[in-house]
Amino acid sequence: MKKQKLFGLGLVSAASYVAVSIAVQATQINVAVAQDTNTAGDIGRGASLWSQNCARCHNMRDPKEFRDDLWKPIVTHMRIRAGLTGSDTRDILAFLKASN
Amino acid sequence: MKIPVCKSKLLAVAVLTLTAHVPSMAVANDVKQLKNELEILKNQVKELRVLLNSQTKLMARKSEVDAVKEEVKKVAKDSNEWKVADSAVHLAGYGAVGYSDREGSDGSFSLVTFNPIFHYQYKDLFLLEAELEVGVADNGDTEVGLEYATIDWIINDYAILVAGKFLSPIGQFRQNLHPTWVNKYSSAPPGFGHDQAAPITEVGAQLRGGFPVMNEGRANYAIYIGNGPLIELDGDEVEAVEAEGFASNDDGELVWGGRFGILPVPGFEVGISAATGEVGPEGEESLLRDYSAFGIDTAYQHGSWDFRGEYIRQRVGSNSASAAPDAATFKAWYAQAAYKFLPSKWEMVVRYGDYDSPHASQNQKQWAIGANYLFANNAIAKFGFESNDGLSGERTDDDRFLFQLTYGF
Numbered sequence: 001m002k003k004q005k006l007f008g009l010g011l012v013s014a015a016s017y018v019a020v021s022i023a024v025q026a027t028q029i030n031v032a033v034a035q036d037t038n039t040a041g042d043i044g045r046g047a048s049l050w051s052q053n054c055a056r057c058h059n060m061r062d063p064k065e066f067r068d069d070l071w072k073p074i075v076t077h078m079r080i081r082a083g084l085t086g087s088d089t090r091d092i093l094a095f096l097k098a099s100n
Numbered sequence: 101m102k103i104p105v106c107k108s109k110l111l112a113v114a115v116l117t118l119t120a121h122v123p124s125m126a127v128a129n130d131v132k133q134l135k136n137e138l139e140i141l142k143n144q145v146k147e148l149r150v151l152l153n154s155q156t157k158l159m160a161r162k163s164e165v166d167a168v169k170e171e172v173k174k175v176a177k178d179s180n181e182w183k184v185a186d187s188a189v190h191l192a193g194y195g196a197v198g199y200s201d202r203e204g205s206d207g208s209f210s211l212v213t214f215n216p217i218f219h220y221q222y223k224d225l226f227l228l229e230a231e232l233e234v235g236v237a238d239n240g241d242t243e244v245g246l247e248y249a250t251i252d253w254i255i256n257d258y259a260i261l262v263a264g265k266f267l268s269p270i271g272q273f274r275q276n277l278h279p280t281w282v283n284k285y286s287s288a289p290p291g292f293g294h295d296q297a298a299p300i301t302e303v304g305a306q307l308r309g310g311f312p313v314m315n316e317g318r319a320n321y322a323i324y325i326g327n328g329p330l331i332e333l334d335g336d337e338v339e340a341v342e343a344e345g346f347a348s349n350d351d352g353e354l355v356w357g358g359r360f361g362i363l364p365v366p367g368f369e370v371g372i373s374a375a376t377g378e379v380g381p382e383g384e385e386s387l388l389r390d391y392s393a394f395g396i397d398t399a400y401q402h403g404s405w406d407f408r409g410e411y412i413r414q415r416v417g418s419n420s421a422s423a424a425p426d427a428a429t430f431k432a433w434y435a436q437a438a439y440k441f442l443p444s445k446w447e448m449v450v451r452y453g454d455y456d457s458p459h460a461s462q463n464q465k466q467w468a469i470g471a472n473y474l475f476a477n478n479a480i481a482k483f484g485f486e487s488n489d490g491l492s493g494e495r496t497d498d499d500r501f502l503f504q505l506t507y508g509f
Binding site (some may be wrong): 060072077087 | 153183185188189190192217219220221227252256257258260262268275276277279281282309310311312318319320321322363366367369399401403406418474477478508
């Protein structure tokens with residue numbers, strides 16, 4: 001019982017540590033770049049990320065299905081579900097807005 | 101001498117007469133011509149007047165033009181408003197109807213569900229999202245449930261704080277794959293339903309997000325703390341782990357856990373998840389026992405192929421002072437392959453699943469094969485057959501045919 005608890009605790013702690021430390025590192029590396037170059041999103045990268053990520057869980061949806069203002073909360077919702085970065089999310093949104 | 105004079109007079113008179121008549125004839129001709137021209141002009145004026153009248157009737161008045169201008173201005177303003185609004189609203193969701201014909205019983209239309217999902221986003225800062233689950237019960241009553249409702253604070257590009265009732269991040273099927281238009285088969289894999297091996301929802305808070313790994317790789321994480329599940333006892337046995345998100349914590353203990361997923365290359369994901377804590381069963385909340393959950397999941401997409409699999413387990417520890425002193429473990433796994441026959445609209449899916457619980461009547465092994473017709477990627481007709489192997493005489497042992505029509509919006 002105790003072994004199992006320790007195992008679970010250790011596992012979650014390790015995963016959390018790795019996640020947070022890499023996130024902090026990535027933040028430090030990418031913040032400046034993101035602020036300068038990717039506040040609006042890159043359509044080309046967005047097309048690639050859209051094709052790679054949406055089908056991880058569900059069938060692809062046509063960009064023409066929704067208006068720009070509707071895609072925004074949809075993509076935010078999907079960012080949370082799929083664990084996308086903010087930068088990737090902006091790229092995908094830019095692609096969808098350019099393609100609907 | 102008189103004669104020449106007379107002649108000359110007559111000649112003069114004749115000349116005068118002639119000269120007097122020649123101009124009057126010319127004038128008469130001119131008048132006639134002018135009269136003709138006047139008549140033509142009159143006709144033309146008449147035609148123009150008719151034309152003018154008809155055009156005047158067709159032409160908009162100034163007030164009408166002004167009204168149109170105002171309308172255009174309003175539409176332009178409205179059009180711009182949704183482009184620049186701080187708040188965005190969106191209604192999503194899905195619905196499904198289904199028919200099932202189980203071995204040993206009559207077929208019935210056994211599924212009617214409607215799950216609206218509400219999204220309210222404020223700038224790039226907050227997202228409020230909520231899903232209702234509305235369905236028709238066996239007795240005809242309408243059942244309404246709150247599947248999840250959270251306020252999500254977007255902290256930065258790599259972290260989002262989610263608070264409220266959320267889908268459990270343990271495993272993948274329950275949090276991302278269970279909606280009918282997403283799930284490629286008409287039913288959940290054995291053990292992945294309510295009160296079985298997979299936690300469903302949790303009430304608490306979680307931090308989740310993603311970050312890049314090398315160039316193409318990505319990783320995602322979720323860490324949460326919540327009230328934990330409710331342990332249901334039946335006599336001297338643990339009946340079920342109800343991990344469905346409770347807004348109370350009678351045992352005073354919190355449960356925490358999370359999931360870490362990595363995509364070394366696009367299209368291939370491996371995730372590991374776990375949770376731990378202490379729980380007090382319903383009715384004997386002070387008799388705490390260990391609780392743990394563990395899961396491994398994977399998914400791979402290549403071309404028209406979609407492969408995925410998942411193992412999930414929930415365990416409740418023993419407590420000798422309890423009416424149900426023994427530990428209980430609920431575990432399940434499944435593997436699934438699907439293939440789209442492009443460019444046709446057909447898709448085939450094969451799934452194998454196995455669920456083991458402390459109760460023999462609930463154990464089930466299942467082969468499932470299905471054919472899906474995609475009217476659109478979000479409007480799907482699913483035909484399926486399940487070969488079930490459970491305890492003889494139990495429903496878990498009955499094979500069944502399934503038909504489902506689902507629409508995600």
